[in-house]
Structures are given as C-alpha cells and as structure tokens.
Amino acid sequence: MNATPIQHGPDDREELARLLPGPAERDLPSDRHRQLQEFVMGQIEQDLKDRREPRRAPWRRPALLAAALTAVAATATAVVVASGGSPEPPRQSPPAAASPSGRQILLVAATTAERAPEGTGKYWHVKVVEGGGDGLWWETWTRSDGRTWSRGTKTRSDVTVFTHPSPFRFGGENVSFEQLRTLPTEPEALRAWLTRNVESSDVRTGAGRPDAAMREQIVFDGLVSLVSQLPAPPKVRAAAFRAIAASPKVKSLGPVKGGQGLLITTDHGQARLVVDPTTSRVRNTNHFVTADGARVTSEDGVTIVAEWTDTPPA
Known part of the structure; x- marks a missing residue:
C-alpha cells in the first residue's frame, strides 16, 4: 500500500x-x-x-x-x-487545511447514517448498473413479506417474481427484514456477529469450506452490503461504516464523481468505494454481492441505488 x-x-x-x-x-x-x-x-x-x-x-x-x-x-x-527593543511574538499563518483520511470519511458517513430518519415505503428497491450504464444491470423490488420482483440483463428486462421469507443474502446465509433490524448497533459487536455467522454457516467456495482469509472477506463483504444494498436501519448502517473504518488498510483517493473515493485493501484484493459522506450512501463500487450470494467484481465499477419506494415494479 x-x-x-x-x-x-x-x-x-x-x-x-x-x-x-x-x-x-x-x-x-x-x-x-x-x-x-x-x-x-x-x-x-x-x-x-x-x-x-x-x-x-x-x-x-x-x-x-x-x-x-x-x-x-x-x-x-x-x-x-x-x-534596543525586544522581539514580539511571531505572527502565525492559519494552518493549511488537510485532506480528510479514508477513515475520517467513513466516520463522517457513519455519523450521517446514524442521524438519518428511518426510511419508509412499500418496497425495498435496489438497482445495480455496471460500467456507467452500458454493461450488466439488474434491479429488485422486495416487499416485507419476502415477495420479490426482479429484472435485468439476464431476464431481457422481463420481470420475474418469487417469494422467500428471507430474501436477502448476508454473511453467508439468507436473512429477513426482521433479522436486519435486530443486528448489533456497535461496530465491534456487529463484526463479531458476522464472524460467528459466517463460521457457523454452510457457505462454500469452489475449493470447499472457506479458509480464515476467505471468511474474513465474507465478513467484509457483509459490512459493505449493509451500507450499500441492504435495508438496514440507520444505527446498523452507522455501525457498519465504523467497522469498515477500523480496517487496517483504508486509503482516501480524494474527491471523485459522486463523493469521496476510497481504496480498501484486503487479503483477497482491493475494494474501491465511492462514498457520499453527506448522505451516507455508497454511489459506486468495484464489487458487490448479489441476492443469491454471488460475489461480482467489475473493473469498470457499478453504480448502486438502494432506497425505499412506493412505486411498484414497472
């Protein structure tokens, strides 16, 4: 680094x-x-x-x-x-403004998230677009009872419908709205919850059960999902931002389109995030976890919109 x-x-x-x-x-x-x-x-x-x-x-x-x-x-x-005079105290120039560090950006986003009102709406809507609009895309509308409408590149824009009581993939298993609402609101406790959940889950990789480094990567992916894709309540999102800020290798890339660029290095690569600290939203990332648990990496990055809405699937 x-x-x-x-x-x-x-x-x-x-x-x-x-x-x-x-x-x-x-x-x-x-x-x-x-x-x-x-x-x-x-x-x-x-x-x-x-x-x-x-x-x-x-x-x-x-x-x-x-x-x-x-x-x-x-x-x-x-x-x-x-x-014969005595020198007067020196005049001091104002200190130069230093650019915020990656950790500071994440902590500001955490404070913003914590103070945000609880979102409302009939559907939790997520839209992911790769490469600025020209690549792979998909979007989902999920209702509180687990009924989900989905469409995207793979469905040729046709809407498919399915129902699952735990419609969100998180920490190696499917979780419900209620489980997300009851997650720990302290960063250390949230990371510990995720770690225990991953260790006890039946998640598998191509090489079998994940090793320690891969389990840590799944925990990190879960934290990123909480701040970018999942309908987590404000205090849980704030805890996730603070847990990410505690990562040992977080670097600021400075102002970019959509917010502040961050580079977070893990044992399995580098995650690039664009965070808007004023809204606590992740605007862009180079990797994300799909609803079925697949980990997708995109060199061109993907834009993410995740919000509550009353507008039904088109």
Whole structure:
C-alpha cells in the first residue's frame, strides 16, 4: 500500500513560525516583515510539498530555504540591536487545511447514517448498473413479506417474481427484514456477529469450506452490503461504516464523481468505494454481492441505488 502523504498540522506550523523572528515595528515596516515572513513560509510549504513529489534539482530548495531564513533573521536581529527593543511574538499563518483520511470519511458517513430518519415505503428497491450504464444491470423490488420482483440483463428486462421469507443474502446465509433490524448497533459487536455467522454457516467456495482469509472477506463483504444494498436501519448502517473504518488498510483517493473515493485493501484484493459522506450512501463500487450470494467484481465499477419506494415494479 502506498505511504500516506506527509501532512503538516497546526503544531508543525507553530514550530516553523517560532523559528522566524518577530517583527520590529519601529524600524522594519510591518508590511515588509509580513512579506518576508510570507515568502519564507511559502518556501517552507513548497519544501514540504516537494517531499511528496519528485524534484528535478533537490539540492536547490534547501539552499534557497536556508538563505531566506538567514536573510530574514539577520535583518530582524540588526533592527532589534539598533533599536534596543525586544522581539514580539511571531505572527502565525492559519494552518493549511488537510485532506480528510479514508477513515475520517467513513466516520463522517457513519455519523450521517446514524442521524438519518428511518426510511419508509412499500418496497425495498435496489438497482445495480455496471460500467456507467452500458454493461450488466439488474434491479429488485422486495416487499416485507419476502415477495420479490426482479429484472435485468439476464431476464431481457422481463420481470420475474418469487417469494422467500428471507430474501436477502448476508454473511453467508439468507436473512429477513426482521433479522436486519435486530443486528448489533456497535461496530465491534456487529463484526463479531458476522464472524460467528459466517463460521457457523454452510457457505462454500469452489475449493470447499472457506479458509480464515476467505471468511474474513465474507465478513467484509457483509459490512459493505449493509451500507450499500441492504435495508438496514440507520444505527446498523452507522455501525457498519465504523467497522469498515477500523480496517487496517483504508486509503482516501480524494474527491471523485459522486463523493469521496476510497481504496480498501484486503487479503483477497482491493475494494474501491465511492462514498457520499453527506448522505451516507455508497454511489459506486468495484464489487458487490448479489441476492443469491454471488460475489461480482467489475473493473469498470457499478453504480448502486438502494432506497425505499412506493412505486411498484414497472
């Protein structure tokens, strides 16, 4: 995994500002001192930026920075000695705004989810479209009694109907609306519930019973399903976001279409998610679990719309 870019916070800038002499107002005009200080701080910030980017002439920046610091220090010292005054506290520039980390994005989404009202509607509607609309697609409408209407690429847009008391695939088994509503609302407890459920389920892979790494992947897939596809209540969705945020390898990809891009590395690959923290919705992902438990991976990514609706299947 790529190293996290070096960022500087208020403490770093305070320490850097402390190295600069304070303004001597009577002999050195304040605007001139401000210009010099801003120039030096600008060089410091550029130097920190250059640590994150390849430099064509790495020996020039330290020399320029040292020269600038020496020039300002010498000027201010001479003025203080001549005037007999004492240097004033340094003026500090506002700290640069740091980009949110992947974990911070997920925690904001968790807070948003927790505060969201409980959704209502006659059907839980899910639509998944691969590759921006040109690839595989499918959608379902599921009623509280388990009756489900489904259509997509494989049905040539024809609607098929089936009824199952536990219509959702989650954690290696089928679950009902009621089971989703009673899931733990604390992240550690939710992950533990999923782990126990996967270990006791009869889920199988092509190689037989899943090993420890694959069981952990199924747990992770379940957490992603809770925030992207399943009709989980607000507090359960919030717990799922927080459990995902606790993953050891979560990286922010910055702003992308639909929200904030995240890259989460697991033992079985990399999951890319686009999360909108303001709505706590997952707008896009490169893998998802279908209603029948199949794990689908798409290099082009899939867009997901999951919501309550009163509009019946068309």
